[in-house]
Amino acid sequence: MDLTLKIWRQKDATSSGAMETFQVTEISEHMSFLEMIDVLNERLISEGKEPVAFDHDCREGICGSCSMYINGEPHGPDRGVTTCQLHMRKFKNGDTIHIEPWRAKAFPVIKDLVVDRSAFDRIIQAGGYVSVNTSGNTQDANAIPIPKDDADNAFDAATCIGCGACVAACKNSSAMLFVSAKVSQLALLPQGKVERHDRVLNMVDQMDTEGFGNCTNTGACEIECPKGISLENIARMNRELVSANVSKS
Amino acid sequence: MLDSKTPEGPIKEKWTNHKNNINVVNPANKRLIDVIVVGSGLAGGAAAASLAEMGYNVKCFCFQDSPRRAHSIAAQGGINAAKNYQNDGDSTYRLFYDTVKGGDYRAREANVYRLAEVSANIIDQCVAQGVPFARDYGGLLDNRSFGGVLVSRTFYAKGQTGQQLLLGAYSAMSRQINKGKIKMYNRHEMLEMVLVDGKARGIIARNLVTGEIERHAAHAVVLGSGGYGNVFYLSTNAMGSNVTAAWRAHRKGAFFANPCYTQIHPTCIPRSGDYQSKLTLMSESLRNDGRIWVPKNKEDVESIRSGKKKPVELKEEERDYYLERRYPAFGNLVPRDVASRAAKERCDAGYGVNETGEAVYLDFASAIMRYGKEKANILHMNNPSDAEIRDLGEKVIEDKYGNLFQMYEKITDDNPYKTPMMIYPAVHYTMGGLWVDYNLMTTVPGCFAAGEANFSDHGANRLGASALMQGLADGYFVLPYTIGDFLADDIRTGPIPNDSPEFMEAEKETKTRLDALINNKGSKSVDHFHKRLGKVMWDKVGMARNAEGLKEAVEEIKQIRSEFYADVLVPGTTNEFNPELEKATRVADFLELGELFAVDALERTESCGGHFREESQTPEGEALRDDKNFAYAAAWEWTGSPSEAKVHKEELTFNDIELKQRSYK
Numbered sequence: 081m082d083l084t085l086k087i088w089r090q091k092d093a094t095s096s097g098a099m100e101t102f103q104v105t106e107i108s109e110h111m112s113f114l115e116m117i118d119v120l121n122e123r124l125i126s127e128g129k130e131p132v133a134f135d136h137d138c139r140e141g142i143c144g145s146c147s148m149y150i151n152g153e154p155h156g157p158d159r160g161v162t163t164c165q166l167h168m169r170k171f172k173n174g175d176t177i178h179i180e181p182w183r184a185k186a187f188p189v190i191k192d193l194v195v196d197r198s199a200f201d202r203i204i205q206a207g208g209y210v211s212v213n214t215s216g217n218t219q220d221a222n223a224i225p226i227p228k229d230d231a232d233n234a235f236d237a238a239t240c241i242g243c244g245a246c247v248a249a250c251k252n253s254s255a256m257l258f259v260s261a262k263v264s265q266l267a268l269l270p271q272g273k274v275e276r277h278d279r280v281l282n283m284v285d286q287m288d289t290e291g292f293g294n295c296t297n298t299g300a301c302e303i304e305c306p307k308g309i310s311l312e313n314i315a316r317m318n319r320e321l322v323s324a325n326v327s328k329s
Numbered sequence: 330m331l332d333s334k335t336p337e338g339p340i341k342e343k344w345t346n347h348k349n350n351i352n353v354v355n356p357a358n359k360r361l362i363d364v365i366v367v368g369s370g371l372a373g374g375a376a377a378a379s380l381a382e383m384g385y386n387v388k389c390f391c392f393q394d395s396p397r398r399a400h401s402i403a404a405q406g407g408i409n410a411a412k413n414y415q416n417d418g419d420s421t422y423r424l425f426y427d428t429v430k431g432g433d434y435r436a437r438e439a440n441v442y443r444l445a446e447v448s449a450n451i452i453d454q455c456v457a458q459g460v461p462f463a464r465d466y467g468g469l470l471d472n473r474s475f476g477g478v479l480v481s482r483t484f485y486a487k488g489q490t491g492q493q494l495l496l497g498a499y500s501a502m503s504r505q506i507n508k509g510k511i512k513m514y515n516r517h518e519m520l521e522m523v524l525v526d527g528k529a530r531g532i533i534a535r536n537l538v539t540g541e542i543e544r545h546a547a548h549a550v551v552l553g554s555g556g557y558g559n560v561f562y563l564s565t566n567a568m569g570s571n572v573t574a575a576w577r578a579h580r581k582g583a584f585f586a587n588p589c590y591t592q593i594h595p596t597c598i599p600r601s602g603d604y605q606s607k608l609t610l611m612s613e614s615l616r617n618d619g620r621i622w623v624p625k626n627k628e629d630v631e632s633i634r635s636g637k638k639k640p641v642e643l644k645e646e647e648r649d650y651y652l653e654r655r656y657p658a659f660g661n662l663v664p665r666d667v668a669s670r671a672a673k674e675r676c677d678a679g680y681g682v683n684e685t686g687e688a689v690y691l692d693f694a695s696a697i698m699r700y701g702k703e704k705a706n707i708l709h710m711n712n713p714s715d716a717e718i719r720d721l722g723e724k725v726i727e728d729k730y731g732n733l734f735q736m737y738e739k740i741t742d743d744n745p746y747k748t749p750m751m752i753y754p755a756v757h758y759t760m761g762g763l764w765v766d767y768n769l770m771t772t773v774p775g776c777f778a779a780g781e782a783n784f785s786d787h788g789a790n791r792l793g794a795s796a797l798m799q800g801l802a803d804g805y806f807v808l809p810y811t812i813g814d815f816l817a818d819d820i821r822t823g824p825i826p827n828d829s830p831e832f833m834e835a836e837k838e839t840k841t842r843l844d845a846l847i848n849n850k851g852s853k854s855v856d857h858f859h860k861r862l863g864k865v866m867w868d869k870v871g872m873a874r875n876a877e878g879l880k881e882a883v884e885e886i887k888q889i890r891s892e893f894y895a896d897v898l899v900p901g902t903t904n905e906f907n908p909e910l911e912k913a914t915r916v917a918d919f920l921e922l923g924e925l926f927a928v929d930a931l932e933r934t935e936s937c938g939g940h941f942r943e944e945s946q947t948p949e950g951e952a953l954r955d956d957k958n959f960a961y962a963a964a965w966e967w968t969g970s971p972s973e974a975k976v977h978k979e980e981l982t983f984n985d986i987e988l989k990q991r992s993y994k
Contacts, residue, residue, distance in 0.1 A: 092905065140609045213379075214454060
């Protein structure tokens, strides 16, 4: 198929950017979206032009690197996938495709489609862990049985890949789905319960410091999340936060 | 002969005695010592977190935008541990035995025993961190089986075990970053190792955002930089996975051991076109429930390829479940090397089921019906219809492998609940790597290698669910102790200056190398050369190798390398975010490693594990080892060019396991 691409180009964090138009031809429907960009880049290099910069690594939907805002949707029109798992069979011959980076104050653009998501790391550093050192003497893994539902729900929350699609989808650039996924995972497990109050207070505090907006329950994040992280996690985080504030006051 | 410095004494006591006898750095002195960790995956991340907890000052480097994205995240199936929770007779010895046998008797016994010994601690540690492993209805941990073993000892979190374990290590690191004990350098790539007075004392790294070249000094350097499967261009590795850190250490004196030991994983999604950038793994755990087959008759193969017949229309007696036929004891759960070669054998004989003739079926129909019947019993259903049973069974399968089935469907547009998956072997893991002694130290004092970056534990073939085990064992439980033996001499050294002549020289050389690539202004992209290298590797140094092909490969790789330096085109400049320049430095190192890889494969005229020399096979076509001449690890010393590398041998002795021809029949 032949396509028109309108892609955001930006030299670096301090330059202003603009959309640039490219034509690509003979694109196979079996290609992934990133392989289609590879074809474009290979051509740009051979023409002596600068290829389009974009983040990517595992190309199987788990590392969370890829991050393209395609036709107004994070990771494009398919559901439950990252950009690298989006295939060209979702498009038609002659389509015009708009490709932009994640847009959020807390995710400054580094170049073209590459943004800086280190704000997510700093939120986890504020408390997204159980304070346990490496030790050959931790108690046996089966010493505390964990109800299967709790373990399963904790796992579902823990499958977040930290890609930032939730922030990109949100009109408020809120990171609540991301933060609540980690808060929920650890609040559901006995190992995480000890620090639950400090954890939620510190992580939410860091989230605000980074400049993410608040949640107004539109649910766009849940729809666009490639891992299907549920909005219930945000509700759980709000309960955790209220309970932490009460116990600390 | 190389000395592994394996401690004396009975194998069961070696590790304990060693820990009791090696040098220890006292807590106050640890604050005076800096350690660089390159890589933030299971080995690097676990080591960085543990070393920081102990008190060392850690600087950790990863090329990704966050340590959470290291390629360990993509590991699917599980992690082994000798917990014997299933009461099926598992033990430290049995895990040790399975791993040595699975590696076709080419691993170092003492290291493997230690690995088996600490495996149980790993599960305890991860659960304490909040890793949500799969559990049964009683709330206890669940297990599944993997290839090459007869017990159920694999712990898992659906098909995302690597992700959950890595996020555990990442969270432990994050805690230390927050405390200031780890300084994290995201989007940084190590481009050179720096030696001062013969010891590894730092690295030269490039800030991938600004392009700045930085000098980082420390008392020791730990490489947890993963494997080199991307030398094949197409592999299941992430696009950025590379050999550069290990190769740069090799060029500075670290011996590179057994580069030809590569794992070709049997269950990957077949390739579909020339544009393809990578291959996707379908976890080995699927072989617990999936049955592998091709049609018995060539006519059916033809009808399937031309679309006249669908695989589900073939009757049982028209199918050849070739693994069950050839290996009745292990069936679909034979080790990876055996399963891969068997698939290649059927496809080479003309039974491949897709257009390229390079695919076999992985079929879940029997498992779906079996689970469906069990579930119907539990629900006390009277005379359930086949359709009802199938629905119930599909739900069970979805619970176990949901994300893998979804991944398969997204890539192929086929529904694997209704029609069998198509799979074919692909490069997945590299057992070879930097040679290390029992302390995980390379032949360069102060340079350590952990996880896939070293060579020590898997011999010539790695069993499923053992990579996660080894990465975390090295990072959490081995290296944090053994590094003290080296660092104990450094408590009075003081900070290592980063402006010594050695650092300045290494920085200058690195800049010259990058400038040369940018100023080359040739006519072909980096990928052009990488693809050519990959094709030579796959065709002549892939699943089956022979002397003639290997000799040709050595010459062809030399040729591609010289063309690369003459004609590569790297756009942009050195002092900016430049992904093409990153690729160029990685591919330059792959072009050297590839040659050494072929040289190593040529030298080893026996077949063992993943290394199959056509000249050395049994009448049934199984790998035939030559223990008399090849029971050693080949550790190569850099002397200026890969073909001139000098081989050093570490003799492998087996005191606790009898050496015998591997059989899974």
